[in-house]
Each structure stands twice: as C-alpha cells, then as structure tokens.
Amino acid sequence: MAASTTATPQRIALLAFPGVRAFDVSVINEVWGVDRTDRGVPPFELRRAAADHAPVPMRGGLSLTPDRTLAWLRRADLVVVPGLDDHLTPAPSPVLDALRHAHDRGTPIAALCGGAFTLAQAGLLDGRRAITHWSLTHLLREHHPRVTVVPDALFLHDGNIWTSAGTAAGIDLCLHLVRITHGAEAAATIARSMVTAPFRTGTQAQFIEHPTPRADRDADALAAVRDYALAHLAEPHTVASLAARAGMSPRSFARHFQATSGTTPLHWLIAQRVAAAQKLLELTDHPIPEVARRTGFGSEVTMRQHFAGHLATSPRDYRTAFRQQTGSSPIAR
Structure with a gap:
C-alpha cells in the first residue's frame, strides 16, 4: 500500500560543515532523501543545512551543496549530525550554537559515529551517555571527560539525543529512528531497498571478530x-x-x-519477535493474543512484558499510537 503523499513530511536537517564524512552524508540521504512513497514509506523532507550556501568540502574531492541555512533547524523535526574525517576538528561556532538552540527547543538530535564529538563540543553530551566508533572511545573520554562514554553498543539515546558507533552502525541508528517514528514496516522497506539488515538492536556489540x-x-x-x-x-x-x-x-x-x-540467542530471538509483532500490529487488525501467538510469545501477558522492556509501551498502545500518527488502517484483516 502506498503511503499518502498528502501527509505532512517529517522534516530532517542534515547538518553540514567542512570535514563531515561522505559516507555518513550518503547514509542520511539514502534513508531520508529517497522517495519511497510508492512502497508505503511516508514522505520525508531532507534538507542540507549549513552556515551559508557555499559548497561544503569533503574528503576525496567531494563536496556537498547546502540548500538551507542553519536557521532552518528551527523547523526541523530531527537534526542528524554526520561523523567527521578528523574527529577533533573544531566545529564552527554557528553550528554549535544552532545545535544548542535545537536542543533547547526539544528537537531530537542524532549523531553518527564521530558526530558525537560535535555534540560534545556543543556541551550537549555533558553528563549524558554516548557512544562512538570503538576505536575513538578513548579520544572521546580524553577530550570530553564530562561525557559518560559507553564502550560497546551500536547506538543509544539519552533523553532526546542519539549517538551511534561507526560506519554501518549509523545505518542501524537511522533505520531505528524511522522505526520509532513511522513503524517497523517503513523501516524494513527502506532496509530492503538498501539491501541491509532491517533490524539490529542498539545493545549488540559493535566489534566482532572472525579470526579463523x-x-x-x-x-x-x-x-x-x-x-x-x-x-x-x-x-x-x-x-x-x-x-x-x-x-x-x-x-x-x-x-x-x-x-x-x-548478543545472546535469547535476546536476539526476543528482539526479532518484538519486531515481527510491531509489523502485525501496524499492518493487520489481528487480536492481540493472535499477534502474540504468531510471533512466538505464546501469551498476551508475555508479549506485553517484552514490549514494555523494549519499547516502553504496550502492544495495544503501540497499535493505537501508530494508527493515530500515520492515519493508516489495517491492510490484512
């Protein structure tokens, strides 16, 4: 079912300044900058916001052309900060000020990989938990001692601020942000088009070896x-x-x-069952006990307990909130 093109698009601000990583910029654009409304994904309005309209240089001879100034962050529903090629690069003062103002307005902010250093420069991570690429955790601790650096996770949030580990974990965070705003099916559709895993929990380890x-x-x-x-x-x-x-x-x-x-086998299995239940709650009007049965929880009580632990809501409230937010109706009955 195609998403309604009359829905108000979620407004995403990609924060651009010299030194941002081309890979992270590409991830943000691939998740929110491609029109997939014909496949049921809601519309997004992705804007590249910078201090001015001058091209932003990136490594490898690439550049990014802003289409909005930092003032547009006042309209944004979400601000996403790419990582940096040089993780200790000082961010321009107008960028840091814009981030502080966005945070003061209550706008969610997400930083990919070394973007955590930019948030830390703005003081937004002081007293908060944060994650970055596993090889950069010591640098984040050393240069920003007021940040509680989590050593091993894919992504996490503290309040309305999200941070992720490096490279592919940025994809996981972006898809997760789609999932919590627009539902599991929208995130899975984007993941399928990107040929990437639709769901990895933020608590999974970010560094896994295959030595033999x-x-x-x-x-x-x-x-x-x-x-x-x-x-x-x-x-x-x-x-x-x-x-x-x-x-x-x-x-x-x-x-x-x-x-x-x-992650452990049982933690993985429960996370997959929660994700499958989310899809059924979004796309069908199956009774809650039937959703629990089809996803292996066995009972509504067990499913409700795991929804509370993973999503801080109940299955019934999740379905109601999803349909109120998206204005959708069940596809399968």
Missing part, C-alpha cells in the same frame, strides 16, 4: 539457524533446540552465537 576459517564455518551454520528461527517465529525455540539445529552443544552454540552476532 572454523569461525567462518560456524558463522554460516549460525546464519542458517537464524534464518530458520525467523521463518518459524511462532514455534517455541530454546537454546538447546537451536543448538541441535546448528549441530553444536548448547554451551558452544551460545558462545559462538554471541561471538558472531554480539
């Missing part, structure tokens, strides 16, 4: 188990049953699963 060919073989076996579990979410899965499918002992399976995915 044996580890790669184990990763293949585990990938097959994950595919099976996703295709059969309604079935009762345990670590022992999944381990048997991978041809491993439960202890070995749990150890290898965490080494290759950054």
Whole structure:
C-alpha cells in the first residue's frame, strides 16, 4: 500500500560543515532523501543545512551543496549530525550554537559515529551517555571527560539525543529512528531497498571478530539457524533446540552465537519477535493474543512484558499510537 503523499513530511536537517564524512552524508540521504512513497514509506523532507550556501568540502574531492541555512533547524523535526574525517576538528561556532538552540527547543538530535564529538563540543553530551566508533572511545573520554562514554553498543539515546558507533552502525541508528517514528514496516522497506539488515538492536556489540576459517564455518551454520528461527517465529525455540539445529552443544552454540552476532540467542530471538509483532500490529487488525501467538510469545501477558522492556509501551498502545500518527488502517484483516 502506498503511503499518502498528502501527509505532512517529517522534516530532517542534515547538518553540514567542512570535514563531515561522505559516507555518513550518503547514509542520511539514502534513508531520508529517497522517495519511497510508492512502497508505503511516508514522505520525508531532507534538507542540507549549513552556515551559508557555499559548497561544503569533503574528503576525496567531494563536496556537498547546502540548500538551507542553519536557521532552518528551527523547523526541523530531527537534526542528524554526520561523523567527521578528523574527529577533533573544531566545529564552527554557528553550528554549535544552532545545535544548542535545537536542543533547547526539544528537537531530537542524532549523531553518527564521530558526530558525537560535535555534540560534545556543543556541551550537549555533558553528563549524558554516548557512544562512538570503538576505536575513538578513548579520544572521546580524553577530550570530553564530562561525557559518560559507553564502550560497546551500536547506538543509544539519552533523553532526546542519539549517538551511534561507526560506519554501518549509523545505518542501524537511522533505520531505528524511522522505526520509532513511522513503524517497523517503513523501516524494513527502506532496509530492503538498501539491501541491509532491517533490524539490529542498539545493545549488540559493535566489534566482532572472525579470526579463523572454523569461525567462518560456524558463522554460516549460525546464519542458517537464524534464518530458520525467523521463518518459524511462532514455534517455541530454546537454546538447546537451536543448538541441535546448528549441530553444536548448547554451551558452544551460545558462545559462538554471541561471538558472531554480539548478543545472546535469547535476546536476539526476543528482539526479532518484538519486531515481527510491531509489523502485525501496524499492518493487520489481528487480536492481540493472535499477534502474540504468531510471533512466538505464546501469551498476551508475555508479549506485553517484552514490549514494555523494549519499547516502553504496550502492544495495544503501540497499535493505537501508530494508527493515530500515520492515519493508516489495517491492510490484512
């Protein structure tokens, strides 16, 4: 079902200044700058906001042409800050002032990778938890000691400020921001068009090693188990049953699963069930107990407990809020 093109687009400000990373700029543009309304994704208005309209130089001979000044941040529903090529580059004073004013207005702000350094320069991370690329955590601690640097996560939020780890974790954060604003199906549609994973939890480890060919073989076996579990979410899965499918002992399976995915088998399974339940709540009018059954929770009570832990809401309230926000009606009945 195509999204309504008459809906008011969410306004996204890409904050541009010399030194921003081209990769992060591309991620932001790919998530919010491509029109996918014909595939059911809501409309976005992405603007490149800078101190003036002069081209912003980036590494590799690239440049970014702003189409709005920093004053446009007053209209933005979300401000996204790319990472930096030189993570200690001082941001221009007008940029820092614009970020402070946006924060004072209550506008959500998200920083990808080394963009956390820009937020820290603005003082927005003082006394807050934040994450950046695993190789930069020591620099963030050293240069901004008032920031509580979390050593190992993909993304996190503290209040209305979001930060992410490096490179691919920026994609995860951007998709998560779509998910919490427009629903799991919209985020999954964008992920499919980008040929990337539709859902990785922010608490997964950001640095995962594959040191030997044996580890790669184990990763293949585990990938097959994950595919099976996703295709059969309604079935009762345990670590022992999944381990048997991978041809491993439960202890070995749990150890290898965490080494290759950054989370435990049960935490991963619950997160996938929550994501699947979100889609059913968005796209169907199935009763809550039926959604719980189809996604493997077994009971409405169990699903409600996990929704509270993952989304800080109940399944019923999630469905109501999603439909009020999007004005959508169920597709399948």
